[in-house]
Amino acid sequence: xxxxxxxxxxxxxxxxxxxxxxxxxxxxxxxxxxxxxxxxxxxxxxxxxxxxxxxxxxxxxxxxxxxxxxxxxxxxxxxxxxxxxxxxxxxxxxxxxxxxxxxxxxxxxxxxxxxxxxxxxxxxxxxxxxxxxxxxxxxxxxxxxxxxxxxxxxxxxxxxxxxxxxxxxxxxxxxxxxxxxxxxxxxxxxxxxxxxxxxxxxxxxx
Amino acid sequence: xxxxxxxxxxxxxxxxxxxxxxxxxxxxxxxxxxxxxxxxxxxxxxxxxxxxxxxxxxxxxxxxxxxxxxxxxxxxxxxxxxxxxxxxxxxxxxxxxxxxxxxxxxxxxxxxxxxxxxxxxxxxxxxxxxxxxxxxxxxxxxxxxxxxxxxxxxxxxxxxxxxxxxxxxxxxxxxxxxxxxxxxxxxxxxxxxxxxxxxxxxxxxxxxxxxxxxxxxxxxxxxxxxxxxxxxxxxxxxxxxxxxxxxxxxxxxxxxxxxxxxxxxxxxxxxxxxxxxxxxxxxxxxxxxxxxxxxxxxxxxxxxxxxxxxxxxxxxxxxxxxxxxxxxxxxxxxxxxxxxxxxxxxxxxxxxxxxxxxxxxxxxxxxxxxxxxxxxxxxxxxxxxxxxxxxxxxxxxxxxxxxxxxxxxxxxxxxxxxxxxxxxxxxxxxxxxxxxxxxxxxxxxxxxxxxxxxxxxxxxxxxxxxxxxxxxxxxxxxxxxxxxxxxxxxxxxxxxxxxxxxxxxxxxxxxxxxxxxxxxxxxxxxxxxxxxxxxxxxxxxxxxxxxxxxxxxxxxxxxxxxxxxxxxxxxxxxxxxxxxxxxxxxxxxxxxxxxxxxxxxxxxxxxxxxxxxxxxxxxxxxxxxxxxxxxx
Numbered sequence: 015x016x017x018x019x020x021x022x023x024x025x026x027x028x029x030x031x032x033x034x035x036x037x038x039x040x041x042x043x044x045x046x047x048x049x050x051x052x053x054x055x056x057x058x059x060x061x062x063x064x065x066x067x068x069x070x071x072x073x074x075x076x077x078x079x080x081x082x083x084x085x086x087x088x089x090x091x092x093x094x095x096x097x098x099x100x101x102x103x104x105x106x107x108x109x110x111x112x113x114x115x116x117x118x119x120x121x122x123x124x125x126x127x128x129x130x131x132x133x134x135x136x137x138x139x140x141x142x143x144x145x146x147x148x149x150x151x152x153x154x155x156x157x158x159x160x161x162x163x164x165x166x167x168x169x170x171x172x173x174x175x176x177x178x179x180x181x182x183x184x185x186x187x188x189x190x191x192x193x194x195x196x197x198x199x200x201x202x203x204x205x206x207x208x209x210x211x212x213x214x215x216x217x218x219x220x
Numbered sequence: 221x222x223x224x225x226x227x228x229x230x231x232x233x234x235x236x237x238x239x240x241x242x243x244x245x246x247x248x249x250x251x252x253x254x255x256x257x258x259x260x261x262x263x264x265x266x267x268x269x270x271x272x273x274x275x276x277x278x279x280x281x282x283x284x285x286x287x288x289x290x291x292x293x294x295x296x297x298x299x300x301x302x303x304x305x306x307x308x309x310x311x312x313x314x315x316x317x318x319x320x321x322x323x324x325x326x327x328x329x330x331x332x333x334x335x336x337x338x339x340x341x342x343x344x345x346x347x348x349x350x351x352x353x354x355x356x357x358x359x360x361x362x363x364x365x366x367x368x369x370x371x372x373x374x375x376x377x378x379x380x381x382x383x384x385x386x387x388x389x390x391x392x393x394x395x396x397x398x399x400x401x402x403x404x405x406x407x408x409x410x411x412x413x414x415x416x417x418x419x420x421x422x423x424x425x426x427x428x429x430x431x432x433x434x435x436x437x438x439x440x441x442x443x444x445x446x447x448x449x450x451x452x453x454x455x456x457x458x459x460x461x462x463x464x465x466x467x468x469x470x471x472x473x474x475x476x477x478x479x480x481x482x483x484x485x486x487x488x489x490x491x492x493x494x495x496x497x498x499x500x501x502x503x504x505x506x507x508x509x510x511x512x513x514x515x516x517x518x519x520x521x522x523x524x525x526x527x528x529x530x531x532x533x534x535x536x537x538x539x540x541x542x543x544x545x546x547x548x549x550x551x552x553x554x555x556x557x558x559x560x561x562x563x564x565x566x567x568x569x570x571x572x573x574x575x576x577x578x579x580x581x582x583x584x585x586x587x588x589x590x591x592x593x594x595x596x597x598x599x600x601x602x603x604x605x606x607x608x609x610x611x612x613x614x615x616x617x618x619x620x621x622x623x624x625x626x627x628x629x630x631x632x633x634x635x636x637x638x639x640x641x642x643x644x645x646x647x648x649x650x651x652x653x654x655x656x657x658x659x660x661x662x663x664x665x666x667x668x669x670x671x672x673x674x675x676x677x678x679x680x681x682x683x684x685x686x687x688x689x690x691x692x693x694x695x696x697x698x699x700x701x702x703x704x705x706x707x708x709x710x711x712x713x714x715x716x717x718x719x720x721x722x723x724x725x726x727x728x729x730x731x732x733x734x735x736x737x738x739x740x741x742x743x744x745x746x747x748x749x750x751x752x753x754x755x756x757x758x759x760x761x762x763x764x765x766x767x768x769x770x771x772x773x774x775x776x777x778x779x780x781x782x783x784x785x786x787x788x789x790x791x792x793x794x795x796x797x798x799x800x801x802x803x804x805x806x807x808x809x810x811x812x813x814x815x816x817x818x819x820x821x822x823x824x825x826x827x828x829x830x831x832x833x834x835x836x837x838x839x840x841x842x843x844x845x846x847x848x849x850x851x852x
Contacts (some may be wrong), residue, residue: 020437022427022523023446057448059441074427090451094425094521111794127519131274202509202626204634205656 021071023190024094026124028116029101030109031080034139037099037173039077042183047174057091064187073187093122097133098192101184102151104138104170110151110159117163124196133189134166137182142172236505278338401536406438418483419500419539422447425520428526429478430504432539446481450474462490466703473497477516478504488772489779492549496542499603503538505630506607507531509637537614538607543768545587545606549775550810552745553602556588557692561838562683566591567844569674573653573667579638580654581671584609585684588845590649601631602750608640612650618642622668624661627654643668645675649684692840693755695735695742698827699834736830737823738816740799741770744835745810746843753835761814770799774812777803781810793821802828 027035029094036054040046043062049158064068076091092098098120117134126132140158141149153170160166167189169182405412412434420439421430428436428445436443450472453460463470471493473480480497482661508527543546555563570581570593579598583590587609594600607682608627612618626637641653641664651671653664675681740761745752757767781803783788792803800815802824815824839845 022437022440022525024425057444059444059448061438061440063437070435072440074444076426076444077651090424090455091448093351093451094423096521124520126664200508200512200515202511202628202660203636204626205633205636 021069022074022193023071023187024074024076025078025094025099025186025190026078026095026099026120027099027101028078028090028120029080030103030106030112033101033103033106033109034173035080035101036077038137038139038171038179038182039075039181040220041173041176043075045176047176049174062183064183066184066187066191069191071187071191073183073190076205089123089125092120093146095120095126097122097186098124099135099137099186101137101139101157102156103140104151104156105140105143107150108154110138113159130164133183133186133192134162134163135186135189136168138168138170139173140171141177142175151163154179250367259517290438330443358496402433403435405434407434407442416485417539418481419497419535420446420479420481420483421500422479422481423520423522423524424451424477424479424516427521427523427525429525430500430532430535433534434835447479450479450481468602469493469828471497473501475501476510476513477520478512486772489776491782492780493776495549496539499542499548499607499754500535500631502603503534503610504528505634506611506628507534510629510630510634511636530572533616534611534614538610539612541606543771544764546743546752546754546771546774547587547602547606550743550745550752551602552750553605554588554752555842556585556590556684556687556752556845557838558683558687559691560845562680563591563841563844565678566675566680567593567759569671573671576663576666576667577657577660578653578655578664580652581667582608582652582654583649583671583675584652585649585688588612590684591682591844598632600629600750600797604629604631608652609725612640612652618650619644622665625662626658629654640671641665641668643672645672645681646685648688649681691756693753693834693838695739695755695758698735698739698830699837700736735827738800738812738819739824739827739828739831740816742811742828742831743774744814744831745812746839747808747810749843749845751843773799773801773814777801777812778810781805795821800824804828804832 027039029035031053032051036052037047038057039058039060040048043060054077057079060075060077061072062075064073076095078091098117100113100116102113104110113136121129121132124132136156136159138151138153143149155169156170157168160168167185169178171178171182171184173179289437332838349414374683402411407413415433417432419430419432420428420443422428424447426440426444426595428439428443431439431443447568450460454474459474460472462472462482467485467487469482469484469490471482471484471490473494477813478501480501482493482497484493486541504515508524512522512524512527515524547553558566568584570583570591574581574593574595578595580592580600582592582600582605584592587606589605592600592605608629617623622641622643625640625642627640628634628637632638638654638656639658639660641655641661642650644650651668653667655664735758741755741757742753743752761767761770777792777794781787781792788805789803794801794803795817797817799817800819800821802811802815803815804811809832811828813831815827835842
């Protein structure tokens with residue numbers, strides 16, 4: 015039974031509009047890239063099965079809209095996330111500055127049990143643009159921010175060229191998996207007819 | 221609801237206003253109330269033979285089609301429209317939600333599919349969810365066209381298992397069947413999209429827990445969509461109950477952190493589908509108790525699928541029972557017909573053990589109760605019995621050895637476990653002893669040995685087997701003159717005429733097709749006893765497809781009779797091209813009867829009286845009497 019047990023990981027992708035969240039996801043899941051920009055409306059969902067250390071698990075990727083008008087998606091969207099991916103465009107300073115807001119917003123909405131250690135991954139995307147000459151956010155700066163937020167793993171990617179995308183998601187999966195490990199104990203009660211109260215018994219399910 | 225304002229639908233409205241002063245079947249007759257409205261009914265029947273007060277807002281012509289279409293599962297004339305609807309379930313439902321919630325105005329949330337994204341690249345990777353597949357959203361639908369709708373029961377891929385499952389069994393209680401079907405499908409599969417009835421369980425974070433068809437993990441994207449819809453509406457302080465999208469109904473049920481969704485084009489009433497979701501939730505509680513909620517409180521990303529490991533068969537068997545077991549909508553249980561003394565003997569020994577710390581002792585044969593006894597003040601809800609017997613009979617492991625398993629009775633106490641000792645005494649007959657003590661196994665084993673000995677000695681088990689072979693009430697056995705009393709208590713000319721000269725005439729006319737006056741089938745539900753009795757299926761209701769269709773018709777009747785807005789009603793007479801359906805509800809009982817569509821109304825009514833009398837005459841054998849602690 016345990017060998018067949020599969021894990022489902024909910025991964026949320028956040029970041030300003032146009033930084034390439036959907037493209038990253040498409041490159042990762044479908045190995046496709048389109049130059050045409052089309053805004054995500056609300057959210058989009060993709061799944062990908064991944065093998066990791068002999069375990070099969072499914073990534074349920076929640077690709078959200080970056081526009082501000084969609085930012086109040088609310089608790090519902092963030093609830094129960096196993097990993098959060100923060101994406102910015104290395105060519106747009108504002109998108110990097112906003113990472114902090116995205117992170118805060120996520121922690122408020124999702125209110126994970128251990129916010130300090132919640133697995134984030136930061137991705138600086140579009141490193142291919144103009145051969146890197148239009149870049150405004152240095153890797154050093156990005157890494158410094160990541161370090162200041164509890165050593166968030168950092169990747170620089172190009173969704174267009176497929177650079178580092180696989181690697182980034184591998185780590186996303188790995189970290190999500192790690193955070194899912196400490197599972198909640200399921201301890202059902204047994205009816206105590208005599209006292210009219212319930213006794214907690216040891217969980218003995220499955 | 222919607223249709224009650226239309227004039228032709230007033231048939232049972234008017235009936236309901238006819239008070240039935242005397243509800244007892246012995247002393248009164250259905251004629252009194254029905255005769256009074258007879259003329260009215262006739263004119264209605266002529267004008268709109270298929271119409272009927274119904275809670276269904278569908279128009280009367282659609283009502284007709286319910287019955288026309290349901291058996292085949294494929295309606296060719298509406299093919300195109302259906303294709304379109306099917307291919308776009310998600311799109312449409314989102315559209316409806318969006319419209320209701322004024323999503324776009326608020327500008328808070330929408331879905332990609334709401335927007336017509338024509339430029340999307342039509343890639344559809346097998347590993348991605350249907351959401352990805354739907355990048356060619358309208359394209360996805362068009363590939364579907366030309367493929368006939370897949371019946372609920374028929375495997376699209378030619379996989380015979382599908383047919384076996386819901387389909388071709390003739391017995392009333394089909395044998396245990398394999399659980400999950402069509403695991404290879406996901407929401408990008410055309411076949412998956414064409415299934416007539418989907419059930420989903422998911423968590424409030426959008427993680428899939430159960431899907432009737434297809435692999436849960438592959439459906440993770442679809443599951444997320446459902447969660448997004450529910451949560452979005454909830455964020456607005458509202459609650460989504462039902463979305464109609466063409467022929468499809470999407471029914472939502474939120475139970476704390478557990479979301480249940482049914483997507484169906486079976487045209488069953490909303491109340492029925494919702495009731496089915498309630499039962500599925502109850503089944504989950506039976507396996508895990510409601511304490512799973514605590515896990516979600518502490519950890520929203522809690523994945524409960526491992527806790528439900530290996531229970532696919534339990535759920536698929538329950539879903540299957542929605543189409544053959546009337547207990548699923550009547551909220552009553554049924555007994556195996558037995559001589560009164562035999563059932564008494566079984567009850568006596570069960571009573572003995574109940575005094576020794578057993579909370580409930582239940583002896584059942586398939587889905588029918590032989591006898592049951594509860595400790596003082598303990599009452600067992602019929603739904604709990606249904607879920608418990610489904611749990612036991614669907615799990616192969618209970619058959620092969622004596623078992624001791626934690627179970628929860630959701631209506632008794634949803635928060636905590638009981639322990640069930642389960643042992644099969646023969647191939648169909650099993651004993652369940654429920655206790656609160658987790659170390660009572662050996663005690664219950666001793667109890668079982670004692671019970672088994674007594675049952676063998678008093679021939680109860682052989683009687684049970686004989687009853688299984690003999691079957692239950694048969695419409696063709698309906699007594700012409702059920703009891704001497706009926707002669708005195710039926711002063712109506714109509715009835716005495718039937719009782720004397722018409723039976724022969726009808727026996728000729730309907731030879732081999734059901735009972736007198738074209739009676740095909742009936743279900744009688746006793747309100748006090750929480751029990752029902754259903755006649756055996758006979759020609760022409762032979763195939764399980766026909767049986768399912770009849771149950772769905774009953775179900776619809778049940779829902780309309782108990783409608784909260786325009787009901788409850790007392791009588792209903794309904795004629796369409798498939799049946800004459802007659803329903804009679806009193807404070808004591810409910811009778812559902814199906815007749816030949818050409819059956820004479822007066823005869824049908826008087827036949828119902830005879831059925832009630834017959835049931836009354838044999839109640840000692842078909843019901844478990846004196847089990848007062850079990851009424852809830």
